[in-house]
Amino acid sequence: MVEELVGNCLIGQxxxxxxxxxxxxxxxxxxxxxxxxxxEVYGALNGVLGLLNEDFxxxxxxxxxxxxxxxxxxxAALGTCRTKLKxxxxxxxxxxxxxxxxxxxxxxxxxxxxxxxAVKIGELAKAQAYELRIIGIPKTIENDLPATDHCPxxxxxIKYIGATVKELALDxxxxxxxDLVTLIEVMGRxxxxxxxxxxxxxxxxxxxDPPHLVYLPEVPFTNEKFLDDIRRVLKRExxxxxxxxxxxxxxxxxxxxxxxxxxDALGHAQIGGVGEFMKDLVESQLSVxxxxxxxGITQRAAAHFSSKTDADEAFLAGQAAVKAAVNGESDxxxxxxxxxxxxYTCETGLTPLTDVVGNLKKLPREWINEDGISLNFxxxxxxxxLIQGEVVVPxxxxxxxYARLTRESVDKTLPAYEG
Amino acid sequence: MVEELVGNCLIGQxxxxxxxxxxxxxxxxxxxxxxxxxxEVYGALNGVLGLLNEDFxxxxxxxxxxxxxxxxxxxAALGTCRTKLKxxxxxxxxxxxxxxxxxxxxxxxxxxxxxxxAVKIGELAKAQAYELRIIGIPKTIENDLPATDHCPxxxxxIKYIGATVKELALDxxxxxxxDLVTLIEVMGRxxxxxxxxxxxxxxxxxxxDPPHLVYLPEVPFTNEKFLDDIRRVLKRExxxxxxxxxxxxxxxxxxxxxxxxxxDALGHAQIGGVGEFMKDLVESQLSVxxxxxxxGITQRAAAHFSSKTDADEAFLAGQAAVKAAVNGESDxxxxxxxxxxxxYTCETGLTPLTDVVGNLKKLPREWINEDGISLNFxxxxxxxxLIQGEVVVPxxxxxxxYARLTRESVDKTLPAYEG
Numbered sequence: 001m002v003e004e005l006v007g008n009c010l011i012g013q014x015x016x017x018x019x020x021x022x023x024x025x026x027x028x029x030x031x032x033x034x035x036x037x038x039x040e041v042y043g044a045l046n047g048v049l050g051l052l053n054e055d056f057x058x059x060x061x062x063x064x065x066x067x068x069x070x071x072x073x074x075x076a077a078l079g080t081c082r083t084k085l086k087x088x089x090x091x092x093x094x095x096x097x098x099x100x101x102x103x104x105x106x107x108x109x110x111x112x113x114x115x116x117x118a119v120k121i122g123e124l125a126k127a128q129a130y131e132l133r134i135i136g137i138p139k140t141i142e143n144d145l146p147a148t149d150h151c152p153x154x155x156x157x158i159k160y161i162g163a164t165v166k167e168l169a170l171d172x173x174x175x176x177x178x179d180l181v182t183l184i185e186v187m188g189r190x191x192x193x194x195x196x197x198x199x200x201x202x203x204x205x206x207x208x209d210p211p212h213l214v215y216l217p218e219v220p221f222t223n224e225k226f227l228d229d230i231r232r233v234l235k236r237e238x239x240x241x242x243x244x245x246x247x248x249x250x251x252x253x254x255x256x257x258x259x260x261x262x263x264d265a266l267g268h269a270q271i272g273g274v275g276e277f278m279k280d281l282v283e284s285q286l287s288v289x290x291x292x293x294x295x296g297i298t299q300r301a302a303a304h305f306s307s308k309t310d311a312d313e314a315f316l317a318g319q320a321a322v323k324a325a326v327n328g329e330s331d332x333x334x335x336x337x338x339x340x341x342x343x344y345t346c347e348t349g350l351t352p353l354t355d356v357v358g359n360l361k362k363l364p365r366e367w368i369n370e371d372g373i374s375l376n377f378x379x380x381x382x383x384x385x386l387i388q389g390e391v392v393v394p395x396x397x398x399x400x401x402y403a404r405l406t407r408e409s410v411d412k413t414l415p416a417y418e419g
Numbered sequence: 420m421v422e423e424l425v426g427n428c429l430i431g432q433x434x435x436x437x438x439x440x441x442x443x444x445x446x447x448x449x450x451x452x453x454x455x456x457x458x459e460v461y462g463a464l465n466g467v468l469g470l471l472n473e474d475f476x477x478x479x480x481x482x483x484x485x486x487x488x489x490x491x492x493x494x495a496a497l498g499t500c501r502t503k504l505k506x507x508x509x510x511x512x513x514x515x516x517x518x519x520x521x522x523x524x525x526x527x528x529x530x531x532x533x534x535x536x537a538v539k540i541g542e543l544a545k546a547q548a549y550e551l552r553i554i555g556i557p558k559t560i561e562n563d564l565p566a567t568d569h570c571p572x573x574x575x576x577i578k579y580i581g582a583t584v585k586e587l588a589l590d591x592x593x594x595x596x597x598d599l600v601t602l603i604e605v606m607g608r609x610x611x612x613x614x615x616x617x618x619x620x621x622x623x624x625x626x627x628d629p630p631h632l633v634y635l636p637e638v639p640f641t642n643e644k645f646l647d648d649i650r651r652v653l654k655r656e657x658x659x660x661x662x663x664x665x666x667x668x669x670x671x672x673x674x675x676x677x678x679x680x681x682x683d684a685l686g687h688a689q690i691g692g693v694g695e696f697m698k699d700l701v702e703s704q705l706s707v708x709x710x711x712x713x714x715g716i717t718q719r720a721a722a723h724f725s726s727k728t729d730a731d732e733a734f735l736a737g738q739a740a741v742k743a744a745v746n747g748e749s750d751x752x753x754x755x756x757x758x759x760x761x762x763y764t765c766e767t768g769l770t771p772l773t774d775v776v777g778n779l780k781k782l783p784r785e786w787i788n789e790d791g792i793s794l795n796f797x798x799x800x801x802x803x804x805l806i807q808g809e810v811v812v813p814x815x816x817x818x819x820x821y822a823r824l825t826r827e828s829v830d831k832t833l834p835a836y837e838g
Contacts, residue, residue, distance in 0.1 A: 017593045075589030082594075162818045167720035170494030170821060174436045175501075200818060293715045301586035304724055307817065387817035398726065398806035399581045399619060402589060 002328035005131060007104025008040040009322075010056065013076040014047040014110030014117070015139065018153030019160075019303040020314035022070035022077045022403075024109050024137050027318020029059050029067050035326050038105060042410055046079035047110075048117055051094045052417050056101065056410035069403025071315060072393045074303035077405050085117055091124045093417050098125075098132065100413045105133050105325045107318070111140040111151075115333060116357045122331045135321040136333040136353050139314075141300045143193035146359040147351040148335035152317055153300070155310030155386035158197025160302040161186055161295065162387065165201040165243060168293055169210035172239045180239040181230060181282050181290040184211070185275035187299060188245035192216025192363045194299070195245035197383055199375045207374070210241035217247040218363050219372040221256050226278070227285055229373055234288065248274050304400050308389025313346060320348035344385035421747035424550055426523025427459040428741075429475065432495040433466040433529030433536070434558065437572030438579075438722040439733035441489035441496045441822075443528050443556050446737020448478050448486050454745050457524060461829055465498035466529075467536055470513045471836050475520065475829035488822025490734055491812045493722035496824050504536055510543045512836050517544075517551065519832045524552050524744045526737070530559040530570075534752060535776045541750045554740040555752040555772050558733075560719045562612035565778040566770040567754035571736055572719070574729030574805035577616025579721040580605055580714065581806065584620040584662060587712055588629035591658045599658040600649060600701050600709040603630070604694035606718060607664035611635025611782045613718070614664035616802055618794045626793070629660035636666040637782050638791040640675050645697070646704055648792055653707065667693050723819050727808025732765060739767035763804035 011028050013021055025043070032038045041060045044050030057078070059067070070077055085091060098106070098121075108118040115136045125132040138145050141157035165184060172182045188194045195216050202209040212233045215221060233240040248256045257274040275292035282290040317334045324332060332350040339345030367379040393400040430447050432440055444462070451457045460479045463469030476497070478486070489496055504510060517525070517540075527537040534555045544551040557564050560576035584603060591601045607613045614635050621628040631652045634640060652659040667675045676693040694711035701709040736753045743751060751769040758764030786798040812819045 013593075017590050073589070074586050076593035080593050159817060163723045164717055164721070166818060166821065167493050167722060168716060170492070171436050171716050171720045174432075174495035174499050200816075204816070291716070293717060294713065295717075296712045297587060297590050297710070298583055298712060298714075298717075301590045302583070303586060304582045384816060389817070390814070395809070397619075397623070397803060398578060398808070399585060402585065 004037050005104050005133060006037045006039065007102045008042060009038045009105035009107065010042045010044055010098070010101070010103045011059065011078065011107045012044040012047050012051065012109065013078045013080045014108065014114035015080060015082070016141070016300060017074060017076040017080060018139060018141050018300050019074045019156040019306045020152050020311045021109055021139050022073050022075070023311045023314035024139065024152060024318040025077060026067050026070040027315040028107050028137075028322055031319040031322035033060065035322065037326060038322070042101065042103070043078040045407070047081040048083055048085050049081050050079070051097060052090060054097050054100070054412045054414055057405070057407040058410055061408045062405055066403050066405055071311060072303055072306065072391050073402040074301045077403070084114070085120070091120055094121055095124050095128060095130060097414060099130060101410070104131060105322075107135055107137060107321050107325070109137040109139045111138070111142070112145045112356050112359060115353050119331065119353045119357055122353070133325040133328070133330040134353075135325050135329065136356070137317050137321050138333060138335070141194065142188055142191060144191045144360050144362070145356060146361040147333065147355055149338040149346070150336055150386055152310060152314035152336070154193060155307035156303070157194060157299050158200060158383060159307040159310070159387035160305050161194060161198050161299055162200040163305060164295065165198045165211055165241070169201065169241050172210070172241055175239070179234045179288040181234075181242065181288055182239065183242045183244060183275045183278050183290060183292045185244055185246055185292060185294040188217060189247040190217055190360055190362070191247070192218050192245045195243050196363055196375050196379055198243040199379065200383060200387060208236070211243040212237065212240050213242045213373045214375065215242065215244040215248055215373065216363060216368065217245050217249055218365065219368065220251040221248050222251065223281060226281065230282060230286060230288070242278065244274055244278060246274055303391070303402070304393055306391040307387045308391050309386055311391045317348060324350055423456050424523050424552060425456045425458065426521045427461060428457045428524035428526065429461045429463055429517070429520075429522045430478065430497065430526045431463040431466050431470065431528065432497045432499045433527065433533035434499060434501070435560070435719060436493060436495045436499060437558060437560050437719050438493045438575040438725045439571050439730045440528060440558050441492050441494070442730045442733035443558065443571060443737035444496060445486050445489040446734040447526050447741055450738040450741035452479065454741065456745060457741070461520065461522070462497040464826070466500040467502055467504050468500050469498070470516060471509060473516050473519070473831045473833055476824070476826040477829055480827045481824055485822050485824055490730060491722055491725065491810050492821040493720045496822070503533070504539070510539055513540055514543050514547060514549060516833060518549060520829070523550060524741070526554055526556060526740050526744070528556040528558045530557075530561070531564045531775050531778060534772050538750065538772045538776055541772070552744040552747070552749040553772070554744050554748065555775070556736050556740050557752060557754070560613065561607055561610060563610045563779050563781070564775060565780045566752065566774055568757040568765070569755055569805055571729060571733035571755070573612060574726035575722070576613060576718050577619060577802060578726040578729070578806035579718055579724050580613060580617050581619040582724060583714065584617045584630055584660070588620065588660050591629070591660055594658070598653045598707040600661065600707055601658065602661045602663060602694045602697050602709060602711045604663050604665055604711065604713040607636060608666040609636055609779055609781070610666070611637050611664045614662050615782055615794050615798055617662040618798065619802060619806060627655070630662040631656065631659050632661045632792045633794065634661065634663040634667055634792065635782060635787065636664050636668055637784065638787060639670040640667050641670065642700060644791075645700065649701060649705060649707070661697065663693055663697060665693055722810070722821070723812060725810040726806045727810050728805055730810045736767060743769055
């Protein structure tokens with residue numbers, strides 16, 4: 001029998017926003033209110049910064065309408081950040097804040113990298129014998145978390161990418177007098193999940209449909225093969241539509257295109273411009289006109305066109321996190337588990353958070369065809385169910401009407417953190 | 420009484436695709452089939468290239484389903500081109516082709532620049548006493564055609580831009596720890612209609628909503644004022660969201676950012692990169708992080724999120740063109756005429772094609788506030804009705820299912836054109 005743990009719960013969002021990260025917040029809030037052992041339901045503003053600075057808001061004070069609205073609102077309603085806690089005193093401070101507010105349940109929505117924070121908070125709580133249950137909720141459009149079949153955020157991103165590729169292909173076909181190369185750059189620092197998702201734009205049994213060439217970080221890039229690929233497609237079609245993941249690497253594992261001048265807050269090199277790099281290559285080596293569409297942050301924000309499957313699963317993951325914690329689980333990540341049947345089904349599972357941190361799930365090599373620039377049926381079988389259904393968004397005067405939280409502050413009780 | 424002119428009709432598309440240019444084709448086809456005096460309904464492939472090369476397809480042979488599908492399919496189903504006929508023998512050839520196929524009705528869907536072709540064909544036909552009725556149908560996301568209240572294509576483009584700005588604003592707010600400038604670059608070579616349309620993302624009576632700053636080609640740009648504007652907004656908000664039209668100019672009328680190396684097929688300088696120019700300025704002068712989203716061709720192709728008002732008006736314009744021609748009109752452009760009442764209504768009118776060619780409709784200065792970076796109620800009153808309603812697109816496996824024409828060729832009767 002599970003020991004009842006009575007106290008308050010806290011939700012934090014971390015890393016880049018997605019179209020459905022707020023749906024997970026809605027899932028946590030909706031489920032938390034079902035359990036008497038959870039008293040207050042708080043949100044931490046701007047991820048770990050809110051944990052450090054004791055910046056909490058009272059989510060139970062929000063209207064039901066606002067919480068429901070989170071199911072279709074992009075961004076991160078609680079705010080997020082790219083800061084990563086490193087110093088031991090930072091974690092001491094977080095636990096002090098938790099104790100001050102009797103936080104007994106902490107739900108951390110984030111990618112593999114950011115779940116390390118959850119692991120460390122859990123370890124410190126254990127060392128101090130402070131009873132705390134921590135559950136991670138997966139989130140990333142890049143779909144690179146291990147242990148889960150797929151990640152909330154991915155389905156909506158590739159639904160948008162797939163539709164956009166279809167539309168840009170029609171634009172390119174319309175302009176198709178003489179050779180034209182259209183290069184679409186998508187995100188994906190280390191993996192090709194997003195670039196591969198663009199393949200969903202192909203109709204069933206039309207392998208020659210755009211995108212004609214998909215370049216993945218999993219397949220080392222060479223200029224020579226690239227130019228050969230382009231030549232071959234241009235010979236066959238009126239135009240060539242290319243999709244490329246930003247994290248494309250050469251045979252030595254170096255990014256093909258790095259903006260060397262800048263790094264982000266976590267010290268990652270800012271990559272990008274691989275589309276422009278390819279454009280220069282095509283124009284200089286083949287004397288063919290090329291144009292670049294870099295989808296950028298729109299691909300993680302386009303909630304006017306989210307996958308209902310994805311949004312529902314993000315909500316479900318939030319609910320499952322609360323249920324697990326109330327049932328005595330801790331230091332686990334909620335996973336999405338696909339059923340074995342022919343028809344797609346999905347339920348949630350749990351995996352130790354430590355299995356996830358520092359690990360990365362690449363696109364399986366056996367899902368990529370020999371040619372290195374297309375995906376086989378295994379990828380289509382995997383990805384197609386994830387983009388099914390459309391989230392219905394309410395409109396105000398012709399544009400989506402997204403939810404806003406009132407963010408009623410919780411009183412601070414501690415002196416400001418000096419760091 | 421109108422003299423009956425019996426013969427075949429031809430439709431051509433010209434210039435950049437839009438989300439609704441095909442809806443005008445559907446309007447022409449649907450209406451043409453109502454009139455016994457119109458025998459065959461042909462489409463010219465790839466705009467004027469099809470006229471020169473006698474590349475016609477039989478649109479009456481297409482399924483009704485395909486023609487209906489054009490009402491929500493982006494791109495240009497007949498193909499388009501950026502070629503402009505210049506030499507007298509080109510026009511002689513076109514008329515020869517028209518005579519060979521007994522073309523008596525020609526419908527030219529295009530922007531102000533491309534309607535010149537229609538004017539010249541009409542003049543030559545008159546000179547040769549070949550009875551031909553020509554009606555232009557307006558098309559451009561840039562909304563810069565004079566004589567019409569607005570252009571088919573514009574409403575859908577600003578609906579997509581408005582939604583995307585809302586979404587990127589939520590993304591930016593979520594990341595808003597410390598100062599962040601988000602720069603969204605939209606199209607608009609000569610006018611700020613598209614950039615202004617981004618303002619629709621503001622909620623009514625929330626002037627401080629994003630976009631915080633809108634830079635229009637109608638207002639000369641200076642680095643100093645720009646940096647002051649940014650400083651002011653960053654002081655007030657956590658972040659600053661900027662929308663800029665690609666055709667921004669300085670006080671001497673020179674583009675702020677020109678990629679000097681390349682020109683397009685019409686000899687226009689390829690502009691672009693004004694977002695990157697601003698990013699460099701912000702980062703170097705203010706030491707503030709900035710990021711750029713260049714919406715590029717997605718803004719003219721995003722039919723998954725078209726305005727129903729716009730798509731319906733594009734269809735209506737196609738129908739009106741046929742009705743006018745059958746009624747004896749020629750050398751006219753179909754215009755959209757807004758009703759005087761408080762509730763938006765729109766019907767079609769006609770204006771001489773010669774009034775349109777070489778003219779450009781700029782955003783009225785009195786619709787822009789004194790500050791030069793925001794729009795007043797006159798713009799909102801004008802633009803809001805144009806984005807109302809959503810086009811319902813059928814889905815296939817989670818993605819929009821767009822129409823494809825079978826493009827059944829019409830037999831050629833003339834020797835190939837040598838040019």
